[in-house]
Amino acid sequence: xxxxxxxxHRPEAPVPGPAGPGRAPARPxxxxxxxxxxxxxxxxxxxxxxxxxGVSLVLTLGFAALGAWSTLTVIDxxxxxxxxxxxxxxxxxxxxxxxxxxEQVQQRQDELVAQSERDxxxxxxxxxxxxxxxxxxxxxxxxxxxxxxxxxxVGALAVLTxxxxxxxxxxxxxxxxxxxxxPVLVAKALVLSGVTFLFGVLGAFLCxxxxxxxxxxxxxxxxxxxxxxxxxVLAVGLFYMxxxxxxxxxxxxxxSTVAGVVVLVVVLFVLRIVxxxxxxxxxxxxxxxxxxxxxxxxxxMYQASDAVLDHVQSGLVYGAWGLLLVLVxxxxxxxxxx
Amino acid sequence: xxEIENLTKTYGDRTAVDDxxxxxxxxxxxxxxxxxxxxxxxxxxxxxxxxxxxxxxTRVNGRPYAEHRAPLAEVGVLxxxxxxxPKRTARAHLGxxxxxxxxxxxxxxxxxxxxxxxxxxxxxxxxxxLGMGQRLGIAAxxxxxPQTVILDEPVNGxxxxxxxxxxxxxxxxxxxxxxxxxxSHLMSEMAQTADHLVVIxxxxxxxxxxxxxxxxxxxxxxxxxxxxxxxxRLALRGAGAEIAPFDxxxxxxxxxxxxxxxxxxxxxxxxxxxxxxxxxxLEDVYMAMTQNEVEYxxxxxAGPAPADPAPWARTAAPNGDRA
Numbered sequence: 001x002x003x004x005x006x007x008x009h010r011p012e013a014p015v016p017g018p019a020g021p022g023r024a025p026a027r028p029x030x031x032x033x034x035x036x037x038x039x040x041x042x043x044x045x046x047x048x049x050x051x052x053x054g055v056s057l058v059l060t061l062g063f064a065a066l067g068a069w070s071t072l073t074v075i076d077x078x079x080x081x082x083x084x085x086x087x088x089x090x091x092x093x094x095x096x097x098x099x100x101x102x103e104q105v106q107q108r109q110d111e112l113v114a115q116s117e118r119d120x121x122x123x124x125x126x127x128x129x130x131x132x133x134x135x136x137x138x139x140x141x142x143x144x145x146x147x148x149x150x151x152x153x154v155g156a157l158a159v160l161t162x163x164x165x166x167x168x169x170x171x172x173x174x175x176x177x178x179x180x181x182x183p184v185l186v187a188k189a190l191v192l193s194g195v196t197f198l199f200g201v202l203g204a205f206l207c208x209x210x211x212x213x214x215x216x217x218x219x220x221x222x223x224x225x226x227x228x229x230x231x232x233v234l235a236v237g238l239f240y241m242x243x244x245x246x247x248x249x250x251x252x253x254x255x256s257t258v259a260g261v262v263v264l265v266v267v268l269f270v271l272r273i274v275x276x277x278x279x280x281x282x283x284x285x286x287x288x289x290x291x292x293x294x295x296x297x298x299x300x301m302y303q304a305s306d307a308v309l310d311h312v313q314s315g316l317v318y319g320a321w322g323l324l325l326v327l328v329x330x331x332x333x334x335x336x337x338x
Numbered sequence: 339x340x341e342i343e344n345l346t347k348t349y350g351d352r353t354a355v356d357d358x359x360x361x362x363x364x365x366x367x368x369x370x371x372x373x374x375x376x377x378x379x380x381x382x383x384x385x386x387x388x389x390x391x392x393x394x395x396t397r398v399n400g401r402p403y404a405e406h407r408a409p410l411a412e413v414g415v416l417x418x419x420x421x422x423x424p425k426r427t428a429r430a431h432l433g434x435x436x437x438x439x440x441x442x443x444x445x446x447x448x449x450x451x452x453x454x455x456x457x458x459x460x461x462x463x464x465x466x467x468l469g470m471g472q473r474l475g476i477a478a479x480x481x482x483x484p485q486t487v488i489l490d491e492p493v494n495g496x497x498x499x500x501x502x503x504x505x506x507x508x509x510x511x512x513x514x515x516x517x518x519x520x521x522s523h524l525m526s527e528m529a530q531t532a533d534h535l536v537v538i539x540x541x542x543x544x545x546x547x548x549x550x551x552x553x554x555x556x557x558x559x560x561x562x563x564x565x566x567x568x569x570x571r572l573a574l575r576g577a578g579a580e581i582a583p584f585d586x587x588x589x590x591x592x593x594x595x596x597x598x599x600x601x602x603x604x605x606x607x608x609x610x611x612x613x614x615x616x617x618x619x620l621e622d623v624y625m626a627m628t629q630n631e632v633e634y635x636x637x638x639x640a641g642p643a644p645a646d647p648a649p650w651a652r653t654a655a656p657n658g659d660r661a
Contacts, residue, residue, distance in 0.1 A: 027408065027411070028408045028410065028411045028439035028440055028441045028482055028483075029407055029408050029439060029440055030406075030407060030408050030409060030410070030438055030439050031438075031439075031440060034437050034438045034439055034440050035437075035438050037437040037438075038434045038435070038437035038438040039434075041430060041433050041434040041437055042423075042426070042430075042434045045426050045427065045430035045433075045434070046423065046425055046426060047425065048425065164423060165423075168420075168421075168422065168423045168424060169418060169420055169421040169422075170421055170422055170423045170431075171421075172388055172417060172418060172421040173421045173422060173431075173435065173478065175387075175388065176386050176387075176388065176409070176415055176417070177409065177410055177435050177438045177439070178409075178438055179386065179387045179403055179404035179409055180404060335390075337383075337388065337389040337390070338388045338389070
């Protein structure tokens with residue numbers, strides 16, 4: 001019989017546990033907490049998820065460093081221009097000949113730099129706080145240099161978590177264990193929310209720390225604990241989290257990682273370019289409500305002085321888009337044949 | 339216990355499952371037999387709610403599957419062993435499933451041991467052979483220690499040892515009073531495992547009876563050769579025999595036992611020079627039953643001669659023997 005086979009199941013073996021009542025310590029019971037734990041196990045047990053997050057982190061930090069260096073260049077050019085202007089006004093004479101002290105020359109140069117920064121700030125139409133130079137703004141904003149690229153990777157991660165369930169067929173196992181289906185999607189969305197929010201906050205804060213030594217070369221370092229920075233770090237976390245909702249909703253709707261990522265790119269990039277190209281005045285009040293614009297409105301350090309939506313409103317609009325897509329994904333998934 | 343009532347599933351104008359009713363009872367192995375495409379998998383998918391029925395109901399252990407508080411503890415299902423992420427280890431896959439129901443980790447180890455996954459449990463599923471994948475599917479089905487087990491083509495891809503193992507497992511589970519429902523398109527496999535058979539063809543139930551009754555239901559057929567076919571026909575009148583002539587001197591007699599034929603021939607002075615019992619195997623019965631029901635028939639021979647509608651072959655009445 002089967003006794004010689006190492007894997008064989010012998011009929012007399014005490015196999016699958018309690019057929020009768022009351023032996024098991026706790027009866028198994030499907031619970032939302034359990035489903036949440038299950039989705040967390042599923043998220044962390046795939047190496048590809050961690051690779052994607054790792055690559056995203058490297059890109060985030062890399063782009064922040066690049067942003068910081070290009071800020072240095074801008075500032076450098078600005079100061080060079082001011083020095084040239086002072087040189088020119090001296091017209092080859094030494095300051096002493098004109099009865100000027102070194103301090104006065106330096107002061108003139110600083111004034112020119114400040115003037116140019118004010119001009120740039122004005123041209124940017126940003127509502128910077130009083131007393132903040134444009135260089136300082138550039139320095140702070142440089143930390144978010146990789147935001148628009150990395151958000152796509154984060155979105156793709158979200159699409160992947162549900163798209164791969166369909167491509168591998170594991171969705172059938174998953175939904176057989178949780179036949180109501182909705183808890184699975186909600187749990188998945190929550191796990192993704194936690195991961196992407198933490199990733200965003202951690203990544204953004206690390207970026208602010210990383211750019212300090214680079215910016216110090218031009219004395220452009222800033223306090224990473226100031227409110228504007230901390231709020232922005234929070235905003236980046238929310239931005240990633242809501243983008244994950246968008247990606248997750250699209251993935252659930254389209255049952256495919258590739259299709260989901262393509263549509264996500266369309267929503268976040270193409271749509272924005274199209275809207276930008278459509279230069280109708282009546283559109284100006286509508287554009288900020290588009291997903292990509294709202295996302296940008298949430299994460300920008302300082303908003304344009306004529307912004308239709310402030311940070312919080314932008315965040316709410318973006319969040320509403322994300323929730324809408326998750327909702328559509330849930331409703332469609334509940335009905336479909338798997 | 340699985341109860342299926344008037345279950346119908348249509349895809350466009352194709353009817354995959356056509357007004358099917360039957361009950362799978364606990365304490366025995368019920369085989370679900372039919373050619374590929376007959377509606378076996380669709381029926382099983384409908385039971386666990388992966389698809390919704392066009393009409394009709396299914397209940398498992400007294401309730402629709404989705405209404406159970408612990409579906410995995412009620413019903414263990416293996417529908418498709420490939421329904422696993424290939425980059426996950428078997429342990430992570432089972433662990434994630436167990437977590438949904440708060441099933442302890444120790445139980446994961448139990449089913450790993452039980453199904454002989456052993457050390458492979460910590461390897462990624464993508465590298466598994468078909469047989470190992472099948473074992474993992476069975477491990478997942480047993481995870482919740484369910485009262486009812488549904489296995490779709492469980493021996494698919496298993497080596498002979500694995501086939502024997504599944505057979506033992508099914509019998510053992512039924513022996514513990516559980517409901518065991520196995521599908522297969524292989525008659526021989528079912529003949530060795532099942533106590534009861536539900537035969538499906540083109541979405542309709544062709545038979546629902548204990549396996550020995552299905553075998554007994556096939557009527558005795560005997561090949562005879564004689565110089566006087568008409569004389570034999572006369573001699574067998576009143577014996578409930580049907581006589582199908584072939585060649586110049588041959589006939590297949592359906593109905594009476596060979597001995598009874600010989601006695602009648604002797605009494606009537608008819609010479610028989612061949613008297614060969616045609617044994618009806620389960621395979622023959624199955625082929626006869628399903629030959630009109632195979633969706634994609636191979637061009638080759640249509641199998642043995644079609645038997646008359648046997649007493650167990652149901653025409654319409656759903657499950658007349660239900661208590």
